[in-house]
Amino acid sequence: MELERYGHGGDLLTATEAFGRPEEDWLDYSSNMNPFGPPEVVGELMRERWRDIARYPDPAARGLRNKLSQAYGIPPESILVGNGAAELIDLVVRELRPAETILARPSFTEYEDAVRKAGGRTIPEPLLRECAFELSNAPDAGERTVFLGHPNNPTGRIVPARVLDALRLSGTRMMLDEAFLDFLPDEEGISYIRHAAESPRIQVIRSMTKFYAIPGIRLGFLVAHPDIVRRLKGAQTHWSVNFLAQLIGEAVLDERAYAERTRAWLQEERPWLMGELSRLGLTVFPSDTNFLLVSLPGETGMDARRLQRAMARHGILIRDASLFDGLDASCFRLAIRLRRDNERLIRALKEALS
Template structure:
């Protein structure tokens, strides 16, 4: 199983499974911006090695200052971490929920973090007939059973945003809520959807952001949390010392200044995602029209194809796709793929066409 450790992008496992070198795969299983990393990252890695003899700033002041200015929120409401994964775990340990309301399907690390902190889970189902959009009545029904909500916004694996009606309810502060906005950078007019600024002042809202997806630096590990200063202080007390290394701090500070990269990334996605949706639907696949840089789709029952069959066939072709049936709430027909550059996307479509022809022909 390619998702042996719970994620896509595991090239070492792919190498073991399919006998190809790690760099011999076209990876659609992880959702990185194919335009990145920004060019400034290469310069920092080339020149910054001289400075790793120094300890990093334990308060991450320069990067927090840049984030404060860019997001228009106070520095004392920002905590930088070793990727969003650290912050998901840290938030659960700070809040210590007894019962957390999770959307199904959603990112598995929410549940893992809650269990590690000793809490239980209340399932809030997302339905295909609603394009996996969180429904207000389901959130309202869960309020009496949970003491924390933990939602992806946009959600992974569906790529769908939380509706304005549900966001308005969460902003009221009746229930503590954590919003994972790891992919919000990819959303057009993100300021209209993000609750970053509200979280900086609210006693009941935490917003998490990843910097690895949009800037394509997953090997660096970088993310940040926005919350009321009182909660940030509690999180700082539990955070491991030197969590954010020197190179990560320098890279994070530099990429935030690259406005040209941000503009070109959003232009690429605006052009490429509709094209890829159209191509997938022309193959007869049922595509969820998400807001970000990945797409969830399913193989119709009539095809008789499962995602595990598809993943094996595609892997032998050197193309990695995500088995979305591993997300609680999805069945064996669901798959997730990243949106990449046109040449790569053409290879994906050609590979899927070959796979569907072979598997349906064999079934017949």
């Protein structure tokens, strides 16, 4: 059974059906969450405020938008909150309906799904293995829209500033998915949200589920020119962001120590894990964020699918990245977790490859 049956990593239920190991026994390297888990304040709010779900949430999410506005230095009118970045990817494409959209290949499959559902056409922009999957040059987009992951999933690379600036200065319509950008220490300088707040030609989508490890609560936001925000709001389902999600979103933005600890952990752990994986003879591509794209060299005689099954026997779930259009059978993706788990991962990989 294909573990990515529903198109994503982190599907422990399908893994459990396939391997008969209880859900709580898996060490999940297939979805890229902050390994510290949700900040404590999330639990406190859920315990203290659960009775308030007897009321409807604020349909305009004013508290959360004001908080985001302060945190990112952008006006609240340029912010739309959504039921995870996933809702906003779908909404922005469905409503702005680009006829032709350039997508990096490989990239997150939801972009292509959204374009297809909106009746548009996708044009692939191949990311080359020889360039370590970096988008080195701005595609010549003309009237087309460009939809890019910044950083891109599954490659983990940000789009270089010179490429984004070239696209912006040429007036290209851009949609950027910054779902994993908060993991970068210099996030503020790299994010395109300030441009998005001012230009009707740029929209930026952010997720709050990866960095704060709250994918089950569903929370993301979009930054765009206020006219675009109004238009998207008009097309969005009412109350799509529930009361607890709004409250949790406001609270986690104050978790400065959690944010600092997360970024410090990643700065230390990523080079360590990359070094250990390379020592096993694996090809590890450079990453700007909290996951790694890895390739199995031919001499191992193994492909990602077989490795996924071998690792599952150790209770470790990895992402078979060969399912991404543009990657071959040798590619898999790993989240970066805490040291003790990463040591277990390395031991299991060593056995699986021997």
